[in-house]
Amino acid sequence: MWFYTGEERNSMEKKNIDWANLGFGYLQTDYRFVSNYKNGAWDEGTLTTDANIVLNECAGVLQYAQTVFEGLKAYTTKDGKIVTFRPDLNGERLEQSAARLEMPIYPKDKFVEAVKKTVKANEAFVPPYGSGATLYIRPYMFGSNPVIGVKPADEYQFRILTTPVGPYFKGGAKPITIRVSDFDRAAPHGTGHIKAGLNYAMSLHAIVDAHKQGYDENVYLDAATRTRIEETGGANLLFITKDGKVVTPKSDSILPSITRRSLIQVAKEYLGLEAEERPVYLDEIGEFAECGLCGTAAVISPVGKIVDHGREICYGTEMGPITRKLYDTLTGIQMGTIKAPEGWICEID
Numbered sequence: 001m002w003f004y005t006g007e008e009r010n011s012m013e014k015k016n017i018d019w020a021n022l023g024f025g026y027l028q029t030d031y032r033f034v035s036n037y038k039n040g041a042w043d044e045g046t047l048t049t050d051a052n053i054v055l056n057e058c059a060g061v062l063q064y065a066q067t068v069f070e071g072l073k074a075y076t077t078k079d080g081k082i083v084t085f086r087p088d089l090n091g092e093r094l095e096q097s098a099a100r101l102e103m104p105i106y107p108k109d110k111f112v113e114a115v116k117k118t119v120k121a122n123e124a125f126v127p128p129y130g131s132g133a134t135l136y137i138r139p140y141m142f143g144s145n146p147v148i149g150v151k152p153a154d155e156y157q158f159r160i161l162t163t164p165v166g167p168y169f170k171g172g173a174k175p176i177t178i179r180v181s182d183f184d185r186a187a188p189h190g191t192g193h194i195k196a197g198l199n200y201a202m203s204l205h206a207i208v209d210a211h212k213q214g215y216d217e218n219v220y221l222d223a224a225t226r227t228r229i230e231e232t233g234g235a236n237l238l239f240i241t242k243d244g245k246v247v248t249p250k251s252d253s254i255l256p257s258i259t260r261r262s263l264i265q266v267a268k269e270y271l272g273l274e275a276e277e278r279p280v281y282l283d284e285i286g287e288f289a290e291c292g293l294c295g296t297a298a299v300i301s302p303v304g305k306i307v308d309h310g311r312e313i314c315y316g317t318e319m320g321p322i323t324r325k326l327y328d329t330l331t332g333i334q335m336g337t338i339k340a341p342e343g344w345i346c347e348i349d
């Protein structure tokens, strides 16, 4: 194993990668951050070149899925700075996810420091401005010691891996078609509000089935009454009313998307729009003029059609005008062409 010392920094040269044609996949980068939790405390943490993890066969994560994660991006702004977007909120959310699964807290300040360190070490993999590509950052934590009786692990590992990913929309944002799923994603008082692998494991069957039936994604209903819209497997929903108001579903079992929370603030403070978080009923979605999915990956992905067992609700074949404004404003803030609210842009130096 070889540990990063920081000496190579001066000779930073971008990797020879066809940035614009990258997909969303794993491409191994040079460094990752690793910190171990043992005897009730986290160690200092370090960068390593070793991309593999050796675990005991009975590790908590393997037996009982004790793992949580985050997702954010680093990218190059117009003036050539490498930045991340609101990483403190990812750190805060990871704290909440960990607490819900009885895992130790990795403090959010240390989290932000570790993100910066990892991005800095992988600077050569941060795509240039204008390429549309970004460096995807995946912090995660898991129970690492043997656990066979059902209980939380005593030892944990926190890691941050990075991988360059291509532009989300190649050749324009084409609206997607989503279906109302017959499967449920999250129970009331369950784990829908935390970013845990377990929420994704059980969504895999639904997503494979949706793709088989020709849909891009599933939209899940509230499990208790199946009358309210919640979210898709990996993105929150955003609706625009005919009179230009932004509406986003409110529920305790929705993952609190940082993109969605930022867009609501952008709607109010930059665009002068009314924005409301409230329960959204399945039988009212035909009343909306526009719909989009929001999350780190795409910022906003326009929804062209929601199919509810034969009932089709159409929002058009192009990104709607208000969705477009929200998209352009937030991506402008991220890329440094529009002034950001205090604390939103975190520079890697």
Ligand SMILES: *Cc1c(COP(=O)(O)O)cnc(C)c1O
Pocket (backbone or CB within 6 Å): 071, 195, 231, 232, 233, 234, 235, 236, 255, 256, 257, 258, 259, 260, 294, 295, 296, 297
């Ligand atoms: C990560 C995630 C989102 C999007 O959150 P962002 O912070 O905007 O990236 C939405 N829904 C689910 C279920 C998620 O896991």
